[in-house]
Structures are given as structure tokens and as C-alpha cells.
Amino acid sequence: MKKIAIIGGGIVGTTAAFYLSKAEDFEITLYDEQTGQATSAAAGIIAPWLSKRRNKQWYKLAHEGASLYRQLAQDAKLDSNAYSKVGVFVNRNDETALNNLFSLAQERIQTAPEMEIVEKWNQQTISSKMPYLSEWAKPGIFVGGGSRVDGKHLITQLEAASNLTVKNEKANISVVNHEVMVNEEHYDSIFIAAGAFAKELIQPFGFELQLSPQKGQLIEIEDDSINVDDSMPIVMAEGLSELIPVGNHQLLIAATHENDAGFDLNPTQPEIDGLVNNAEITMPNLEGKISTMITNIRIGTRAYTDDFSPFMGTIPGFDNVWIANGLGSSGLTTGPITGKLVADDIMSASGFDGYTKPITNYLSGIE
Ligand SMILES: Cc1cc2nc3c(=O)[nH]c(=O)nc-3n(C[C@H](O)[C@H](O)[C@H](O)COP(=O)(O)OP(=O)(O)OC[C@H]3O[C@@H](n4cnc5c(N)ncnc54)[C@H](O)[C@@H]3O)c2cc1C
Structure with a gap:
């Protein structure tokens, strides 16, 4: 041995x-x-295919990493709390940018079959698939193979x-x-x-x-008025925080990227408010209420190189x-x-x- x-x-x-x-x-x-x-501390998205990073080693690692999850989920018998293929929805506010992203997704799916499907979703589709976003409902792209992972x-x-x-x-x-x-x-x-x-x-x-260390904060919210369940896709709204449905009426809002906070692990109000404000843009019906729905704050330290x-x-x-x-x-x-x-x-x-x-x-x- x-x-x-x-x-x-x-x-x-x-x-x-x-x-x-x-x-x-x-x-x-x-x-x-x-x-x-x-x-x-982390919960999030496995969907590297729409990234515009030019670093070839990173894309190879991330793309193969995304496909490894399926095998790992089987081999280690992971349950849906740990890993779940729910798809990811990515929006762009500008039509040209959206079309460019769609072209990139169509190109990438040729060599990344684990993306499964690539679709453009309009306001109507968004409202029917993700009713909690019907007031915001900005067009975007859905990638069926995107997954949700909870690190813990x-x-x-x-x-x-x-x-x-x-x-x-x-x-x-x-x-x-x-x-x-x-x-x-x-x-x-x-x-x-x-x-x-x-x-x-x-x-x-x-x-x-x-x-270098990078602090990340993420909030969990829960309320009967949040119309989500854990089968809904993760949402990456341009310039806003990510929305991760994790259960009936339960949503995670992720995450901050703080390069000046060192190894601090305390929650900080301005950053929490930033997450709340971002979420209120996508869910205007909950304006003024989200901060009262917070059930947990997760904080961790990422590591990054120059x-x-x-x-x-x-x-x-x-x-x-x-x-x-x-x-x-x-x-x-x-x-x-x-x-x-x-x-x-x-x-x-x-x-x-x-x-x-x-x-x-x-x-x-x-x-
Ligand atoms: C809030 C948040 C959200 C995130 N969201 C996403 C996402 O959506 N998608 C995504 O791909 N990634 C996401 N990430 C990033 C991802 O979580 C990290 O990059 C990844 O978890 C780092 O893993 P690691 O094993 O390298 O380090 P860590 O998970 O930090 O593990 C290192 C461990 O080593 C231990 N350790 C260190 N020194 C010693 C020692 N001397 N003796 C004993 N133990 C030691 C530490 O205590 C720690 O437990 C997120 C991160 C955060 C914080």
C-alpha cells in the first residue's frame, strides 16, 4: 500500500x-x-461553453470538466442536491450581442454534444418556463446541458x-x-x-x-411568493447576479467577487444589498421584500492567479x-x-x- x-x-x-x-x-x-x-460556500453553474475566454487550456479543462460530471454523478451516486442537469438560461440585452452568443453556442455544440440543445427563448417562452421572471423576461439562450452543483x-x-x-x-x-x-x-x-x-x-x-484570495458571498432566499422549483434552469442575466432555483420557493442569488477583502469571512451589507438589488431587477414584483426573505448567507474564499x-x-x-x-x-x-x-x-x-x-x-x- x-x-x-x-x-x-x-x-x-x-x-x-x-x-x-x-x-x-x-x-x-x-x-x-x-x-x-x-x-x-459555492453553489452554481456548470456551463462553460458560452465563455469568451481565449485561454485554450482553460476551455479544454472546463469543457472536459463539464462532461466529466455525468460520469462522476453515476460513479459516486450523487443525488440531485449535489448535481442536477437543469439547463442554463443566459440573456443579452442587446440584439446583436444575443445573435453573436447564439452563433457561438451553435458552433460550440458541434464539439460539445453535452450541451444537448441550444434554443433562443423569447418573452413568452421565458414566462411559461420560468414564471417568476415573467415581468422581466428579456430574451436569451437556453442550453439544455447546463447543470447546477452545490459544493457542500x-x-x-x-x-x-x-x-x-x-x-x-x-x-x-x-x-x-x-x-x-x-x-x-x-x-x-x-x-x-x-x-x-x-x-x-x-x-x-x-x-x-x-x-490571491477573492471573497465570494451568496444569499439564500425562501418565501411562498417565490414561484420556483428545483427543476428550473439557472439564470445568468447580463450584468446581474445569477439566480439558482434550488427547491420549492427557494432561490440562491450568487455571487460577489471581492478582490480587496482578503480572507475576511464576515457578511457585509453593501455587497448583500448589491445581490438583493440585482435580484429585484429580474423580479420587480418582490421589490423591497427580498432582504426580508434571506435565510442564509454563504461566504468562501476563492483563489486566483494573475x-x-x-x-x-x-x-x-x-x-x-x-x-x-x-x-x-x-x-x-x-x-x-x-x-x-x-x-x-x-x-x-x-x-x-x-x-x-x-x-x-x-x-x-x-x-
Ligand atoms: C460564493 C461562491 C460561489 C461560487 N460559484 C461558482 C460557480 O457558480 N461555478 C463555478 O464553477 N465555481 C464557483 N465558485 C468557485 C469554486 O467554488 C472554487 O473555485 C472551488 O471550490 C475551489 O476549490 P478548491 O478545492 O481549489 O479550494 P477550496 O474549496 O477552498 O478547498 C481548500 C481546502 O483546503 C483547506 N486547507 C487549506 N490549507 C490547509 C492546511 N494547511 N491544512 C488543512 N487544510 C487546509 C481549506 O480549509 C479548504 O477546506 C464559487 C465560489 C464561491 C466562494
Whole structure:
């Protein structure tokens, strides 16, 4: 049995643990401090196909990540609280922009059959499919293969489907004479999947990790007057917050992207008000009432790199220590494939060709 330590029980570390534990010849220890975890705060959308990002590695990762979900859902027996293919509706306020987006969607579906269907929805269709938006009802595009993921449910279910030891404690790394220890224990392989908190874990290797924290806040609302159920699509209204129906009369409004808040995990009124105001634009019938319907506020810390690209690989000079990070605001989409790629590389040195820029782009202090 080979001993593996995974540091970080977010979406990346937990998915890697799931795939490694299927191989049966590993003894896996997952260290997770849990504080500030992005994954358990996150709920959102898996629909990378309409993104205009030009980064080819990111699109490959996100597109394959979206299709991996179906297999993962089957293999780990995920329920609809964790993963559900409900479709996504994306609006554009300008007609030319809408037509351009429709063309992009039609082009992308040729190589991404998991998009399933691409349709233009007009005011009438929106009102019939999503009655709670009938007063707003701006035309947009529906992509049938888009999915809803709840990070907390996902990692709880992945952990339950894996054979591993979980230690809810802080992991420290020491490097003495090139030997790497985690909390003074030796492991054959180590995977650092520590999200926004990874910087201090990399320092013992003599590197500075180029990574910044981004605070995300999301609100949950519930009221009999919110006419939604969990089969309705996720809505990405241009310039506004995302609307994620999660149950009868239950809606999530997501999310803030705060680059100046460091690792703060407290709710802040101006940002909550921003989410509420955005939601009131799409649901004018609830004007003045949404802030009284808030049942929960979720807050987490995302990690992003200077070029907003995720990265993965082994630490230079240490071929038994892997790191993956910088998933930013699309980490629910790219997290499982990233965890799987690292698990595959640990098991069979399959590499990361085409999925990431060189890891050295994100490390400094290299001699
Ligand atoms: C509000 C919000 C909404 C989001 N919405 C979406 C969305 O709609 N679509 C999408 O694709 N993505 C979304 N994201 C982004 C996505 O959630 C993240 O990119 C992703 O979850 C990051 O996963 P991770 O495993 O890299 O890190 P994390 O989930 O942050 O996990 C890292 C874990 O490592 C632990 N850790 C760190 N250091 C140590 C240590 N020394 N010892 C032990 N444990 C340690 C931490 O406590 C944490 O639990 C959202 C994020 C937020 C916050």
C-alpha cells in the first residue's frame, strides 16, 4: 500500500481522493482545516461553453470538466442536491450581442454534444418556463446541458463514496534533506489542494506561490411568493447576479467577487444589498421584500492567479509532491477534472498536456 496525503478537502482534493480510492492500492489521508473553504460556500453553474475566454487550456479543462460530471454523478451516486442537469438560461440585452452568443453556442455544440440543445427563448417562452421572471423576461439562450452543483453536498457525497481517513486539522509541511513530511509523517505522495490558503504550504520548498484570495458571498432566499422549483434552469442575466432555483420557493442569488477583502469571512451589507438589488431587477414584483426573505448567507474564499488560469503539476525538484490551484470563479466546473487529472498522474504519470500552463509561471524564487 502506498501512503498518500491530500491537503485540502475542497472539490479538488476530494475528487482526487475519490478516484485514488477506487484504485485500492493507496492508503489516503485527507487533511482539511475547513476554514474559508470556497467549495462548501459555492453553489452554481456548470456551463462553460458560452465563455469568451481565449485561454485554450482553460476551455479544454472546463469543457472536459463539464462532461466529466455525468460520469462522476453515476460513479459516486450523487443525488440531485449535489448535481442536477437543469439547463442554463443566459440573456443579452442587446440584439446583436444575443445573435453573436447564439452563433457561438451553435458552433460550440458541434464539439460539445453535452450541451444537448441550444434554443433562443423569447418573452413568452421565458414566462411559461420560468414564471417568476415573467415581468422581466428579456430574451436569451437556453442550453439544455447546463447543470447546477452545490459544493457542500458534492464533497460530502464524494467523501462518503471514498475509502479514506479524514483528519480535520491543519497540515504543516516540513522539508528536511529533500524529505517532505506532513505533520511529521512520511507519505509516498503528497497532493496540495489547499485553495486560497496554499501559500504557506509551498514556502518550505523554497518557492513563493503567486496567488490571491477573492471573497465570494451568496444569499439564500425562501418565501411562498417565490414561484420556483428545483427543476428550473439557472439564470445568468447580463450584468446581474445569477439566480439558482434550488427547491420549492427557494432561490440562491450568487455571487460577489471581492478582490480587496482578503480572507475576511464576515457578511457585509453593501455587497448583500448589491445581490438583493440585482435580484429585484429580474423580479420587480418582490421589490423591497427580498432582504426580508434571506435565510442564509454563504461566504468562501476563492483563489486566483494573475492571469486567472488554474494550474497543476509537481513542485519543481519534488516529483512526489503535486499542487493544483487558482481555479477562481469557475472552480466548481474545473475542480473535478483537475482532481481527476492529478489522481491519474499520481497513479500512472499521465501528465497534464494541454490542460495547464507551466507550473513555474505561478512560482517565484526558483533558482
Ligand atoms: C460564493 C461562491 C460561489 C461560487 N460559484 C461558482 C460557480 O457558480 N461555478 C463555478 O464553477 N465555481 C464557483 N465558485 C468557485 C469554486 O467554488 C472554487 O473555485 C472551488 O471550490 C475551489 O476549490 P478548491 O478545492 O481549489 O479550494 P477550496 O474549496 O477552498 O478547498 C481548500 C481546502 O483546503 C483547506 N486547507 C487549506 N490549507 C490547509 C492546511 N494547511 N491544512 C488543512 N487544510 C487546509 C481549506 O480549509 C479548504 O477546506 C464559487 C465560489 C464561491 C466562494
